[in-house]
Amino acid sequence: MRKFLLGVLAIVTLSTLAGGKYHWDQRVEAVQFNGQKEEVVSVQGDGEEEKKEKAEKERKRLLQLDKVNYLPPELKETFKKKIEKNESVHLMIIGSSSTSGDNGAWPKELEKALLDTYGQDLIKVTCKEIAEKTSQQVVKEGIHKPLAEMKPDILLLEPFLLYDNGEIRMPERLKNLETILSDFKKQNPDITFIIQPANPISGAYYYPQEEADLEKFSRERKYVYLNHWDAWPDHRSTELKDYLTDENIPNEKGNKVWLDYLMKYFVRK
Structure with a gap:
């Protein structure tokens, strides 16, 4: 009888252990499955x-791309x-000073228009007026070099043509221009x-020829040349004075003429 009871007890104990292990294995599998499912969902x-x-x-x-689709090829x-x-x-x-940094002048207005x-995300504009300096002074003092180090993608340069007038011979001015452009290119x-x-400017004699020399220089070297003079009143007319200050820089009307010309190049619909 005692042996019989011990046998029954052994069977019950083994059954309990087996059932517990099965239950535990099921729980482990469920947890692993749920973890894998969560991982899959997360991925x-x-x-x-x-x-x-x-x-x-x-x-x-x-x-x-759609915005820039109608721009000139180089841009x-x-x-x-x-x-x-x-x-x-x-x-x-x-x-x-013709490229004034003042609010309302064409550079600032062009910047606003381009950002608008x-x-x-697509364009960043830096405007720099270098007032009362000839191209010779700019090169000698290296004023342009910190600007070149900013590595712009496009340089719109008005190379001190008017301020050089009567001060520096044209061949020397073009040499200064080449130096400035070379430093940017490096x-x-x-x-x-x-x-x-x-x-x-109104009534100038040598200045129009200097402008023509600048255009020839630029086109020979395959630079883009924007001759906004075409949009102004003729330099031989007195009407041109209405677009300039007493210091021969653009007033409000002059800035608008210049800006409108550039807008047709930089913003095409």
């Missing part, structure tokens, strides 16, 4: 989020390269140069 969630982000970036890229190419890299184009505007059109070999004259 799937990350994938969807990534897809949305890529789709948004692609949408932004296409919208930006469009620069913008497209930056868009593909998800970077902004850096436009730098440099010149004499393309947005801060910092950014892919830079696009856009040259423009200072404003016209």
Whole structure:
């Protein structure tokens, strides 16, 4: 009888142990399964989020490309390269007092228009007025070098043509211009140069020929040349005085003429 009871007890104990192990194994499998499921859901969630982000970036890229689609080839190419890299184009505007840094002058108004059109994600503008300096002084003092180190993608340069007038011979002025452009090119070999004259003045004799020499120099070297003089009253007319201050720099009317000309180049619909 005693042996029988011990046998029954052994069977019950083994059954209990086996049942407990089975229950434990089931719980472990359930936990592992749930963990794997959560991991899968998490991975799937990350994938969807990534897809949305890529789709948004692609949408932004296409919208930006559409904005620059009608620009001149040299500008469009620069913008497209930056868009593909998800970077902004850096436009730098440099010149004499004709390229004033004052609010209301054409450089600041052009900057506002470009930011409104393309947005801060696509364009950055730096305006620098170098007042009361000849091109010789700019080169000798290295005033342009810190600007070149900023590595702009596009340089819109008014090369002190009016301030040099009567001070420096034209061949020397063009040599100074070459030095300035070369220093910018060293910092950014892919830079696009856009040259423009200072404003016209009334009754000038040598100055119009100097402007023609600047244009010839620029076109021979395949630089973009923007001759905004075409938009002003003729330099031989007294009407031109209505567009200039007593110091022969653009007044409100003059700044508007210059700005409107540049807008047709930089913002095309």
